Amino acid sequence: xxxxxxxxxxxFVLPTFAAFTAGFILPFLMGIGLSFCRFTTVTxxxxxxxxxxxxxxxxxxxVHALWFTALFTIVSVITINVLAFAIAMxxxxxxxxxxxxxxxxxxxxxxxxxxxxxxxxxxxxxILENFGKTLTYSSAYGFWGLIILMNWQQIGYMMIIYIAGIxxxxxELIEAAKMDxxxxxxxLFHVTIPMVMPSITICTFLTLTNSFKLFDQNLALTAGEPSxxxxxxxxxxxxxxxxxSGWEGAGQAKAVVFFxxxxxxxxxxxxxTRSKEVQQ
Amino acid sequence: MRRKLVSMALxxxxxxxxxxxCGKAADDAGDNGNTTNDGNxxxxxxxxxxxxxxxxGGTGTAAGSGxxxxxxxxxxxxxxxxxxxxxxxxELYTEQTGTEVVVITAADGTYEQTLKSEIAKTEAxxxxxxxxxxxxxxxxxxxxxxxxxxxxxHLTSGDYALKNDAGEVAGIAYVxxxxxxxxxxxxxxxxxxxxxxxxxxxxxxxDFDTLKAVAxxxxxxxxEINDTFGYxxxxxxxxxxxxxxxxxxxxxxLANLPIYYEYRDRGxxxxxxIEGTYLNQYKQIWDLYLTDATCEPGxxxxxxxxxxxxxFGMEEAVFYQNGTWEYGNLTNPDNGYLVAAEDMSMxxxxxxxxxxxxxxxxxxxxxxxCVNSQAxxxxxxxxxxxxxxxxxxxxxxxxxxxxxxxxxPFDTFGxxxxxxxxxxxxxxAYTAAGKIPVTWNFSTIPSETWKDGVGSALLxxxxxxxxxxxxxxxxxxxxxxEYAAAHE
Numbered sequence: 079x080x081x082x083x084x085x086x087x088x089x090f091v092l093p094t095f096a097a098f099t100a101g102f103i104l105p106f107l108m109g110i111g112l113s114f115c116r117f118t119t120v121t122x123x124x125x126x127x128x129x130x131x132x133x134x135x136x137x138x139x140x141v142h143a144l145w146f147t148a149l150f151t152i153v154s155v156i157t158i159n160v161l162a163f164a165i166a167m168x169x170x171x172x173x174x175x176x177x178x179x180x181x182x183x184x185x186x187x188x189x190x191x192x193x194x195x196x197x198x199x200x201x202x203x204x205i206l207e208n209f210g211k212t213l214t215y216s217s218a219y220g221f222w223g224l225i226i227l228m229n230w231q232q233i234g235y236m237m238i239i240y241i242a243g244i245x246x247x248x249x250e251l252i253e254a255a256k257m258d259x260x261x262x263x264x265x266l267f268h269v270t271i272p273m274v275m276p277s278i279t280i281c282t283f284l285t286l287t288n289s290f291k292l293f294d295q296n297l298a299l300t301a302g303e304p305s306x307x308x309x310x311x312x313x314x315x316x317x318x319x320x321x322x323s324g325w326e327g328a329g330q331a332k333a334v335v336f337f338x339x340x341x342x343x344x345x346x347x348x349x350x351t352r353s354k355e356v357q358q
Numbered sequence: 359m360r361r362k363l364v365s366m367a368l369x370x371x372x373x374x375x376x377x378x379x380c381g382k383a384a385d386d387a388g389d390n391g392n393t394t395n396d397g398n399x400x401x402x403x404x405x406x407x408x409x410x411x412x413x414x415g416g417t418g419t420a421a422g423s424g425x426x427x428x429x430x431x432x433x434x435x436x437x438x439x440x441x442x443x444x445x446x447x448x449e450l451y452t453e454q455t456g457t458e459v460v461v462i463t464a465a466d467g468t469y470e471q472t473l474k475s476e477i478a479k480t481e482a483x484x485x486x487x488x489x490x491x492x493x494x495x496x497x498x499x500x501x502x503x504x505x506x507x508x509x510x511x512h513l514t515s516g517d518y519a520l521k522n523d524a525g526e527v528a529g530i531a532y533v534x535x536x537x538x539x540x541x542x543x544x545x546x547x548x549x550x551x552x553x554x555x556x557x558x559x560x561x562x563x564x565d566f567d568t569l570k571a572v573a574x575x576x577x578x579x580x581x582e583i584n585d586t587f588g589y590x591x592x593x594x595x596x597x598x599x600x601x602x603x604x605x606x607x608x609x610x611x612l613a614n615l616p617i618y619y620e621y622r623d624r625g626x627x628x629x630x631x632i633e634g635t636y637l638n639q640y641k642q643i644w645d646l647y648l649t650d651a652t653c654e655p656g657x658x659x660x661x662x663x664x665x666x667x668x669x670f671g672m673e674e675a676v677f678y679q680n681g682t683w684e685y686g687n688l689t690n691p692d693n694g695y696l697v698a699a700e701d702m703s704m705x706x707x708x709x710x711x712x713x714x715x716x717x718x719x720x721x722x723x724x725x726x727x728c729v730n731s732q733a734x735x736x737x738x739x740x741x742x743x744x745x746x747x748x749x750x751x752x753x754x755x756x757x758x759x760x761x762x763x764x765x766x767p768f769d770t771f772g773x774x775x776x777x778x779x780x781x782x783x784x785x786x787a788y789t790a791a792g793k794i795p796v797t798w799n800f801s802t803i804p805s806e807t808w809k810d811g812v813g814s815a816l817l818x819x820x821x822x823x824x825x826x827x828x829x830x831x832x833x834x835x836x837x838x839x840e841y842a843a844a845h846e
Contacts, residue, residue: 118496119478203660214659216823301602303659304823305814320471322807323496324844 113331118323130331139306140332143314150221150310151289154228158285159278162233166240167270180241184234191231195298198227213300220300220308227295232288236281243277244270272354279351286347290340311336429740431459434476434483436469436725439683443761450753457740466663467602470806473497477730484733484741488529489724490801491628494520495844501528502731502738508746509727518767520726529726533764536704536785536795537611537681538719539569540688544701545676548587549576560703566639566710570646576676577650589673593652596669596678598644599661600817607663607679608644609813613833614720614800615709616640621799628802630841634834639709641826647679648820655820671695679707681720685763685779704784706796718788722798723767804840811836 083090108120113130117123134140165183169176186194202223203212213219247270255269271278293312296302302309302317309317315336319329435444441463448459462483464472469487476483477500488494494501503526504510504519510527513519520529546560549572556571563569573594576583580591598608616636621627623635648655652675670678671688673696682704689699706717729741748754749768755775758764763777789795803809811832818824 118499119474121478122499199660207657210654210656212657212660215656215821303814304817304821306810320474321810323470323805326474 109330110334113327113334115330116324116327118326123327126327130327131335133325133328134332134335137318137328139309140311140314140318142307143309143311146217146221146308147290147292147310150224150292151286154225154232154289155282155285157225157229158232158236159281161229162236162281163240163274165233166237166244169237170241170244180238183237186231187235189231191294192298194227194231195295198223198230199299202226214303214308216304217307220303223299224292224295224308227299228289228292231295232285236285239277239281240274243274247273275351275355279348279355282351283344283347287340287344290343429484429734429736429738429743430457431485431737431741431744432481432483433459433461433485433741433744434469434473434487435461435463436487437683438463438466439686440762440764443757446761447748447754447757451744451747455743455747457744459744467606470496482730482733484730484737485745486728486730488520488726488728490520490726490798492801492803492805492844494522494528494726494728497728498522498528500730500732501728503527504530504729507729507742509742509749512749512768512770514767514769518723529728531723531725531767532727532758533725533762534721534723534767535682535725535765536719536721536781537679538704538706538781538784540670540678540680540684540702540704540781542670542673542676542697542701543703544698545583545587545589545591545673546572548589549583549676552579552583552586560705563705564708564715566642566708566714569705569708570642573646573650573677591676592669592674594650594676595647595652596666596675597651597653597661598647598658598679598820599663599666600658600813600820601660601662604661604663604666605813605817606809608647608816609809610800610803611681611720612643612679612707613640613803613809613812614798615643615707615711615796616833617799617802618720618796619711627799630838630845632834632837634830636709636711637830637833639711640833641829643707643709644816644820651675655822658820659817668693668695671697673697682763682765682779682781682785685781689779699780702780704781706788706793716793718793718795719785720796720798721785722801724798724801804837804844807843808832808836808840811840 112120112123114125114127115123116126116129169179169183189197199213202219206212206215206219211219213223251269251273252265255265260268291312292310293316296308296310296313297316300308302313306314306317311332315329315332317329318325318332322329431448433444433448435441441461444461444463448461452458462476470493473483473486477486486497486500488497488501501522505527507527507530509530510519513530518531518534519527520531522528541560543560549555550558550560556575557563557568563572576591576594580593583589584591599605600608616634616639617632619636619639620633621629624633648658652669653661666678667680667684667687669675671693685699685702687693688695688697688702704719706714706719708714708717711717727745729738731738733741748758749766750770755771758766759771759775759777763779765777765782785795812829815824815829815832819826819829
């Protein structure tokens with residue numbers, strides 16, 4: 079069996095690989111190539127070297143979007159994971175209606191980002207209207223609006239992962255610790271958390287990359303207003319590419335830089351949390 | 359052996375299924391613009407949001423005959439207000455000639471990005487539009503020289519052709535439009551009957567000071583007006599929404615006035631550095647829009663163009679800065695607006711410049727048809743034929759003049775095909791009275807980014823989160839830097 083699988087390996091891999099090449103590898107390479115070009119449409123480009131990269135360094139909106147995104151990522155990774163973990167702890171204690179709660183908390187994750195963005199825009203604007211303001215009044219409103227939105231959307235999903243992790247902890251470990259008289263705090267930090275480290279790896283990875291790459295929610299909730307101050311990186315790249323004539327190449331260069339940053343963060347995070355995982 | 363056969367069969371089925379899927383997708387993509395079926399509608403629907411909310415597919419019937427004649431037309435339409443009329447016209451043309459015409463309308467404010475992605479496709483638009491010299495600079499490589507076309511020969515004046523640096527006719531204006539301050543004549547006349555009203559008749563408003571005095575008074579006495587005449591006024595002006603469905607009214611159209619007067623003083627028609635000599639007047643009028651309005655300035659960032667329109671339509675405000683293109687929306691019975699067509703009129707946007715009692719409405723064009731130079735010759739010919747039909751046939755002229763309400767610059771539109779509405783009549787009256795129309799100089803604004811910068815600064819000033827100096831900086835310094843960036 080093993081042998082025949084090896085023999086037909088190309089037959090099984092080829093379709094997916096072809097799709098992956100057409101849908102990912104080629105556009106990716108084309109994108110890198112375009113970042114060194116000046117063009118209006120992607121099929122008609124002229125090589126100009128590093129010009130686009132020098133352009134983006136002097137682009138204040140890009141730098142601002144970078145910091146805004148970084149700050150947003152830090153805050154949302156912390157809030158989402160802490161809250162999701164806390165809820166997961168509560169919902170593994172066997173209280174009544176556990177399944178109902180789990181379902182309800184998970185449901186926001188099923189709604190698409192754009193829809194969610196507009197729903198929260200209406201909700202938050204409805205509240206802010208009482209104070210004569212709107213979400214796009216200043217970037218601080220947009221920032222916290224996005225944090226609320228992302229928390230609402232992602233907590234349920236991360237909660238499910240944490241619940242699976244917590245349920246995987248062998249009961250005897252907890253019992254043994256309790257018998258040794260470990261207080262709740264110690265139990266949490268020295269038994270539970272080390273044991274769910276694999277879940278934490280996954281959840282931080284997901285929230286980190288999701289937050290950094292956030293686009294639809296940003297577009298729907300504030301569209302970067304006011305003055306691009308609530309604009310995150312992905313939206314900034316999109317706007318540079320589409321809304322600024324002559325800057326298509328710069329938008330592409332930003333996308334390459336963006337890829338490098340996300341890849342770097344993801345690898346670093348993975349290393350860091352992996353090293354803390356314990357073998358059961 | 360048998361097992362081997364089975365696994366071979368399974369593997370080939372898998373591969374076949376994959377490629378079948380591929381083939382279908384390719385077919386669908388090919389359909390876009392080539393034959394008019396649902397595949398086309400959905401394919402484009404993913405990238406183009408149709409603002410009119412109607413089907414994209416357009417014609418739908420004569421797919422076969424369209425292919426027979428060789429060329430086809432794909433028009434990427436800029437104006438959502440006229441989407442329905444274009445769809446009907448396209449369908450009619452296909453019925454008559456067999457050439458199929460696909461009209462797709464980009465959603466409000468997304469034309470450039472839609473064009474950018476559509477034109478890179480194999481089935482690219484054969485007909486699109488640019489908004490003037492600055493827009494042309496970006497799309498020059500895609501604009502065919504139209505100087506030999508019949509379309510060009512029908513222009514009443516060479517001024518309506520957009521020429522590139524080489525002197526070729528790259529674009530042809532198809533609509534002449536006018537904007538100003540639309541006002542509700544009925545409410546204004548009722549106001550004039552009040553005791554201590556600032557003016558006796560609406561016509562007395564012929565400069566900024568009078569406009570401001572009237573607006574301030576209406577704003578202050580709106581309760582009294584409501585009680586006396588049974589209106590539900592919320593303010594003198596409609597909300598100056600800064601959502602991107604509305605902010606162009608201020609960062610582009612209103613900004614045209616200080617640009618116009620500066621150009622006039624300096625005797626130029628474009629510049630690499632604006633001085634901002636009339637920015638104080640720009641501030642005056644913006645302040646007026648903000649203070650005598652239906653809503654708190656803090657809410658402006660999310661107020662849309664539709665809200666502003668409906669405030670005027672529902673008689674919640676007297677003044678509304680917009681243009682002739684709004685006539686259709688304001689009189690469309692589906693909208694259920696209270697204001698009657700004959701109660702509307704338009705006055706110039708007075709900003710407080712000396713001698714402005716002789717100022718007329720702002721008239722010009724920022725809509726130029728361009729034929730895609732990279733389309734196949736058959737498609738180009740089909741496109742030119744279609745345009746020719748639009749401006750010479752009875753159906754085409756009727757649709758453009760009456761359904762779309764366009765004032766066109768073509769000599770084929772005689773008396774019988776003259777768009778007629780209260781705003782166009784108001785413009786004609788001002789011109790007849792010897793007022794000087796304000797030209798559209800905003801087409802020389804160096805980039806969209808400049809407009810965004812000014813728009814954001816205007817909003818922040820309105821909210822109180824920014825100062826007027828930021829508007830000046832965005833206006834003056836932004837102009838220089840954006841001009842430099844666009845001409846590097």
